[in-house]
Amino acid sequence: MIKENLETVRKNIAEACERSARKSDEVTLIAVSKTKPVELIMEAYEAGVRDFGENKAQELAAKYEQLPKDIRWHMIGHLQRNKVKYIIDKTVLIHSVDSLALAQEISRQAVKHSLTANILVEVNIADEESKFGVPASEAAKLVDEIISLQNISVRGLMCIAPNVTDSKQNRKFFKKLCKLVVDINKVLVHNTPMTVLSMGMTGDYQVAVEEGATMVRVGTGIFGERDYNI
Numbered sequence: 001m002i003k004e005n006l007e008t009v010r011k012n013i014a015e016a017c018e019r020s021a022r023k024s025d026e027v028t029l030i031a032v033s034k035t036k037p038v039e040l041i042m043e044a045y046e047a048g049v050r051d052f053g054e055n056k057a058q059e060l061a062a063k064y065e066q067l068p069k070d071i072r073w074h075m076i077g078h079l080q081r082n083k084v085k086y087i088i089d090k091t092v093l094i095h096s097v098d099s100l101a102l103a104q105e106i107s108r109q110a111v112k113h114s115l116t117a118n119i120l121v122e123v124n125i126a127d128e129e130s131k132f133g134v135p136a137s138e139a140a141k142l143v144d145e146i147i148s149l150q151n152i153s154v155r156g157l158m159c160i161a162p163n164v165t166d167s168k169q170n171r172k173f174f175k176k177l178c179k180l181v182v183d184i185n186k187v188l189v190h191n192t193p194m195t196v197l198s199m200g201m202t203g204d205y206q207v208a209v210e211e212g213a214t215m216v217r218v219g220t221g222i223f224g225e226r227d228y229n230i
């Protein structure tokens, strides 16, 4: 089941790349495994997946301990400052940085562990009340503040687009995030250019790829519906 789902998702990504004249190796598929047991994660692993996404610090840390060490764990959920210490040395990329205070704590923990933390700035691209992330208008300022911190590297931007019935409705938001990265790269002369655009989930990853996503985060499309009552 997971193997077949993965084949479908990979094929859809490849086709979206073709439609937009991109190479499919420009896009990293992150299998979002939140709430899913290690047995199912291992099924995806056997089918070749090495990038997994979790949205809770403790869940990521626990799965890190139980699963193969060549897995690249992505922290994609809202992160509280006091939880940074659980994941700092277990994650390759924190997608959800939306305040200077959080970035400062990540920097502090990174120094303590003698590593460089890779992060993305999360943008509330559709100005939704219910969503985390900085407004698009404040993203450049936050990136600028973060790059002066020690042991932290801003690799790009992330967004969670609105929950819509027709994925094409989100095209404008993906375009907006793509443009934002280009604009910020122009003004931040001292930073290495941001190259990561983490956007697109089960409902809209094909459109996101057409608009330049370099990472898509797909949960339901690979593992099936989540049951939060278990």
Ligand SMILES: *Cc1c(COP(=O)(O)O)cnc(C)c1O
Pocket: 032, 034, 055, 076, 077, 160, 201, 202, 203, 217, 218, 219, 220, 221
């Ligand atoms: C859960 C989650 C996803 C995956 O959502 P699906 O719709 O199941 O693909 C992607 N990104 C974030 C930040 C998430 O929390």
